Amino acid sequence: IISGVLSASLFISMVTTMHNPISISNIEADASSYYEVTYDSITYEVYDEYAIVTESNSLTGVFTGLSIASYVDGVPVMGIGSKAFYMNTAITSITIPDTVILIDGFLFGGAFCACTNLKEITIPESVNEIGMNAFSVCKSLESITIENPECEIYDSALTISNDSENGTPFFNGTIYGYEGSTAQAYAEKYGYKFDLIQLLGDVDSDDTVNSVDASAVLSEYAKTATGSESTFTASQTKAADVNKDGAVDSSD
Secondary structure, three states: OOOOOOOHHHHHHHHHHOOOOOOHHHOOOOHHHOEEEEEOOEEEEEOOOOEEEEEOOOOOOOEOOEEOOOEEOOEEEEEEOOOOOOOOOOEOEEEOOOOOOEEOEEOOEEOOOOOOOOOEEEEOOOOOEEOOOOEOOOOOOOEEEEOOOOOEEOOOOOOEOOEEEOOEEEOOOEEEEOOOOHHHHHHHHOOOEEEEOOOOOOOOOOOOOOHHHHHHHHHHHHHHHOOOOOOOOHHHHHHHOOOOOOOOOOOO
16 A cells, blocks of 8 residues: 655656665655545546556446556656555456556555456556566466566566465466566566567567558457457467557557
């Protein structure tokens, strides 16, 4: 839970340099220095120079393609708090803006802990730290893409996991990242499946983007637009979603 912050300038300086990575929940400050606001069922704490996602308890039903705001009341959303989406069963996918630099966690939960219907998520290159238990017990999680090759991932098998069996965490999905990245190192350490991020638009994985890929995207869109099920794999969907709006359609 976010207890507050230091001055905005100090927070930004500390996190941007990342010489000593910090957790949002460890930042202390005067609680009177922020106000809360809710947009599209997501609650933010708004400070002078940035905002942090703190809660989404009002979300009900099923949300596919939910997006966290890049800016709230004129300031960038820079953090996702340790209980922001904790035990939220409504979301199946969510878009994190490239203003976010921290995804927080704590001992008994994490930002997306126990989001049991969350199926896929992309962590943008801007994110420098993924905290303790941030994606633990995400039972339906099939795909997590970490675009920052140097992102600090909390060193525990629970950080990214579907569940635990006999006290041992497991993840049956795929972690996507770059060659030599911290994402690859994390996946290999805990025996999780790892795959390289595909070139945007390269649906057939031949390392080029051409008319064949464009045709495949339009064909996929034609199917899904008429109610048919997608035939793309998770990696193909990521490659096809060129504008990163969470959908494969004619605009891609």
